[in-house]
Amino acid sequence: MTQNRNRLINLMVxxxxxxxxxxxxxxxxxxxxxxxxxxxxxxxxxEIAKSYRERINPVNPPFPxxxxxxxxxxxxxxxxxxxxxxxxxxxxxxxxxxIEEMIKNYLKDMxxxx
Amino acid sequence: xxxxxxxxxxxxxxxxxxxxxRHGFNIGSYVIxxxxxxxxxxxxxYFYNVNHIEPIKLETINEIIxxxxxxxxxxxxxxTGSFVDNGFKFNDxxxxxxxxxxxxxxxxxxxxxxxxxxxxxIIQLTNQDLMKGLSxxxxxxxxxxxxxxxxxxxxxVKNEINYKVLDLHLLKSKAxxxxxxxxxxSEKYYLTRNLISLFxxxxxxxxxxxxxxxxxxxxxxxxxxxxxxxxxGNSFLRKYKEIYNKAFSKIVKSVKNDPKQE
Numbered sequence: 001m002t003q004n005r006n007r008l009i010n011l012m013v014x015x016x017x018x019x020x021x022x023x024x025x026x027x028x029x030x031x032x033x034x035x036x037x038x039x040x041x042x043x044x045x046x047e048i049a050k051s052y053r054e055r056i057n058p059v060n061p062p063f064p065x066x067x068x069x070x071x072x073x074x075x076x077x078x079x080x081x082x083x084x085x086x087x088x089x090x091x092x093x094x095x096x097x098x099i100e101e102m103i104k105n106y107l108k109d110m111x112x113x114x
Numbered sequence: 115x116x117x118x119x120x121x122x123x124x125x126x127x128x129x130x131x132x133x134x135x136r137h138g139f140n141i142g143s144y145v146i147x148x149x150x151x152x153x154x155x156x157x158x159x160y161f162y163n164v165n166h167i168e169p170i171k172l173e174t175i176n177e178i179i180x181x182x183x184x185x186x187x188x189x190x191x192x193x194t195g196s197f198v199d200n201g202f203k204f205n206d207x208x209x210x211x212x213x214x215x216x217x218x219x220x221x222x223x224x225x226x227x228x229x230x231x232x233x234x235x236i237i238q239l240t241n242q243d244l245m246k247g248l249s250x251x252x253x254x255x256x257x258x259x260x261x262x263x264x265x266x267x268x269x270x271v272k273n274e275i276n277y278k279v280l281d282l283h284l285l286k287s288k289a290x291x292x293x294x295x296x297x298x299x300s301e302k303y304y305l306t307r308n309l310i311s312l313f314x315x316x317x318x319x320x321x322x323x324x325x326x327x328x329x330x331x332x333x334x335x336x337x338x339x340x341x342x343x344x345x346x347g348n349s350f351l352r353k354y355k356e357i358y359n360k361a362f363s364k365i366v367k368s369v370k371n372d373p374k375q376e
Contacts, residue, residue: 007296010292010293010296011293011296014289014292018285018288018289021285022282022285025278025281029278031278034276034278034279034282037279037282038282041282041285041286078292082285082288085362086281086366086369090366090369091366091369
C-alpha cells in the first residue's frame with residue numbers, strides 16, 4: 001500500500017469503527033432523544049468514511065483479500081476495545097455479537113466486499 | 115413633488131384629500147398612491163461576552179435578522195461561533211433559531227446566503243431544547259458563552275451529568291489518539307477543546323471558550339495558537355491520552371448507579 005493509501009485507509013477504518021460503536025451503543029439505549037443523537041453521530045462518521053472510501057483504489061469491489069483481512073481485523077479490534085471498556089465500567093445491554101455482522105454490512109455498503 | 119396625506123373613509127369609496135392650492139398634481143393627471151414607510155427603529159442586539167464587534171459584522175447581523183423576519187416567525191435568533199470572535203477568520207456564520215414551531219430552515223438559509231454571500235449554518239431549537247442542552251451539554255454552554263442575540267435571554271441552569279451524552283461527545287475526541295499524525299492544527303485544536311470542555315464539565319465547572327482555552331494552556335503548557343499551527347509533538351499526545359482517560363473515568367463514574375439502564 002502506498003503511504004497516501006495507508007493514510008486514507010486509517011482514516012476510513014477510524015470512522016467505520018466509530019460508526020459501528022455508536023450503532024451498538026445506540027441499540028443499547030432506550031431513550032429516544034439520546035438515541036437520535038447517537039444516530040446522527042453514526043451517520044456523520046459513516047458519511048466521512050464513505051468520502052475516504054471514494055478516494056481509495058480499487059473503486060469497485062472487492063478489495064484484495066489481504067486488505068479485507070487487515071480492515072476487518074483493525075475494525076474488529078477497535079470496536080471491541082471501545083465497547084469492552086464501557087462494559088467494564090458498567091454499561092449494560094451492549095451486544096458484542098453484533099460486531100461481525102455489522103462489519104460485513106458496512107464493508108458491503110462501502111463497496112469493499114461483494 | 116410629493117404630498118403626504120391620509121386616507122379618509124367615504125360612504126361608497128374612500129378618498130385622499132389634497133390641498134387645492136398646490137404646484138403640480140393637475141386635475142385629470144394620474145398618480146401613484148403608496149404607503150408612507152414607517153421608520154423602523156433598528157433594535158440593538160444583546161452582546162454576551164462579546165466586547166468588540168467589527169461594524170461590518172454588525173451590519174451583516176442586522177441584514178440577516180431582516181431576512182429572517184421576512185421569512186419566518188421565531189422567538190429569538192442567536193449568532194455564535196467564530197463569527198463573533200475578533201477578526202475575520204470565520205468560515206461560516208452559526209445561527210441558532212429559537213422557535214416553538216417547525217420552520218423551513220433550508221429556505222431561510224438559502225435566503226440569507228443569497229443576501230449576504232456568506233455560508234450559513236442554522237440550527238433550529240425550541241426554548242425547552244435550548245435549556246435542556248445548556249444543562250446537559252457542555253458544547254451548548256461553550257457555544258452560548260460568547261454570542262450575540264436579537265432578544266435578551268437569561269439562562270441560569272445547573273449542570274446535569276448525563277453520562278451517555280457526555281460519552282457520546284468524548285468519543286469524538288478519540289480520533290486524536292488514532293490519527294495524531296494525520297490531523298491538521300485546527301482539527302487538533304477542535305478535538306482538544308472538546309475534550310477539555312468535557313473534562314471541566316464533568317467536574318461541575320461552567321464551560322466557556324475562555325475557560326477552556328485557559329485550561330488547555332495550563333494542562334498542556336502550550337498556547338492555543340501553537341496547537342492551531344500544528345506545532346505539537348508526542349509529549350502533547352501523551353498528555354492528551356492521560357486527560358482523555360481521566361475524563362472517561364469521570365464521565366462513566368455514574369454508570370453503575372443508573373437504574374434506567376435496566
